[in-house]
Amino acid sequence: MDRRAFLVGAGGAASALAGCTDLVTLGDGRVAKRDLPERPADPTPESVAAYVAEYEEVHAHNRHARDGASEVTVDAVATFDHAAGDEHFATAQHAGTAYYEDDGARSVGELYGRPVPYLVAPDRTLRMPVERRRVGTGASGRPPDETASPPLGVRLCNVTDDPREFVVTVVRRSAADGGGGVGGDITDESDGPVLSTTVELDPESAVELLEVTDVRGGYRVTASMEDDGVTGQGRIEVGLPSADRGPNVDVIVGESGVSAWHLPSFEGI
Numbered sequence: 685m686d687r688r689a690f691l692v693g694a695g696g697a698a699s700a701l702a703g704c705t706d707l708v709t710l711g712d713g714r715v716a717k718r719d720l721p722e723r724p725a726d727p728t729p730e731s732v733a734a735y736v737a738e739y740e741e742v743h744a745h746n747r748h749a750r751d752g753a754s755e756v757t758v759d760a761v762a763t764f765d766h767a768a769g770d771e772h773f774a775t776a777q778h779a780g781t782a783y784y785e786d787d788g789a790r791s792v793g794e795l796y797g798r799p800v801p802y803l804v805a806p807d808r809t810l811r812m813p814v815e816r817r818r819v820g821t822g823a824s825g826r827p828p829d830e831t832a833s834p835p836l837g838v839r840l841c842n843v844t845d846d847p848r849e850f851v852v853t854v855v856r857r858s859a860a861d862g863g864g865g866v867g868g869d870i871t872d873e874s875d876g877p878v879l880s881t882t883v884e885l886d887p888e889s890a891v892e893l894l895e896v897t898d899v900r901g902g903y904r905v906t907a908s909m910e911d912d913g914v915t916g917q918g919r920i921e922v923g924l925p926s927a928d929r930g931p932n933v934d935v936i937v938g939e940s941g942v943s944a945w946h947l948p949s950f951e952g953i
Contacts, residue, residue: 698729698764699951715756717749718742723809729764732772736802737762739809740776744795748782755783758795761953765801765934766945772804773841773934773945776811779953799929799950801890803843812841812890816930819879820895832925835898838905839931839947842885843938850907850935852893854879857902857921878903885937892931900924907935909942918944 721738724731741760748756758780765773780795803810824831842848855877879896897903901924908917918935926932928949935944 698733699761714752715745715749715754717746720809723804723806727767727770727772727804729767729772732767732774732804733762733764736774736776736804739802739811740778740797740800743811744778744780744797748793748795751782752784753782754785754790755781757781759953761951762802763948763950765947768936768943770806771843771938773936774802774804775799775929775947775950776802777950777953799952801839801841801934803841810843810888812843812888814839814890814892816892816894818895819881819893820897824897824899826899830900831898832900833898834928834930834932835894836896836903836922836924836926836933837929837931838893838896838907838933838935839890840883840885840893840907840935841890841937842887843936845887847887848885848909848911848937850883850885850909850937852879852881852883852935853877853906853908854896855904855906856897856899857904894930897924905933905935905944907942907944909937916942918942920944920946922946 720742721735724735737760740762741758744758745756758778760776760778762774762776765775767773777799778795778797782793782795784791800814801812820835838852840850883891885891902921903924904919904921906917906919908915920933922933927947929947932947933944934947935942
């Protein structure tokens with residue numbers, strides 16, 4: 685049974701759901717692998733979200749088909765994140781069940797994948813493995829009306845085939861706008877940054893810096909790198925609370941340089 689649905693998430697974010705229960709098996713009782721979907725000819729937020737949801741579903745199915753599963757049930761969701769030119773980014777997640785037969789005994793394994801970023805370009809689809817790092821010091825201990833959940837997070841994506849190194853800095857804005865919002869001035873250096881760390885990115889992979897801070901207010905996120913003497917930098921201002929997801933800021937390094945984006949909320953599976 686195959687099912688597809690298109691959703692519009694909170695804030696107008698384009699999202700999609702894909703799901704399948706596959707009972708078609710090979711002669712030895714193992715479930716057959718499936719073909720990956722074709723990239724959309726007209727890449728819109730809706731078509732990219734639908735494509736990535738189906739790709740994630742088939743990717744998970746095929747992994748367990750290769751392991752010899754006799755039945756696989758997978759659902760996947762995807763949310764369109766942002767686009768620049770002909771490069772489109774989305775986030776996907778899957779869950780389901782895989783059944784295995786061994787000498788007449790049947791075992792069941794629950795499937796649950798963490799959200800993963802995708803790049804969809806005219807000549808390739810890149811599913812990036814993610815390393816997650818909790819870089820904050822934990823809950824601030826402030827009153828509930830001064831904190832936000834989820835805390836501030838930053839996702840760094842390297843879509844090149846070379847390793848990259850970033851220096852990531854997060855600075856809290858002052859309360860000059862009446863509450864530390866995005867319109868305020870940057871605090872002076874004596875206050876110190878909320879976060880300053882170096883991140884090494886493997887080729888075609890991502891790192892998430894999670895739980896940077898849970899204190900409400902405005903922040904400036906800066907990610908800088910140097911390549912053959914040329915410096916690239918992505919910088920963005922973000923308010924907290926922000927998107928309903930772990931990372932709410934995206935930094936992309938590609939062949940054309942570094943860019944920074946706000947991420948929409950992500951409704952997981």
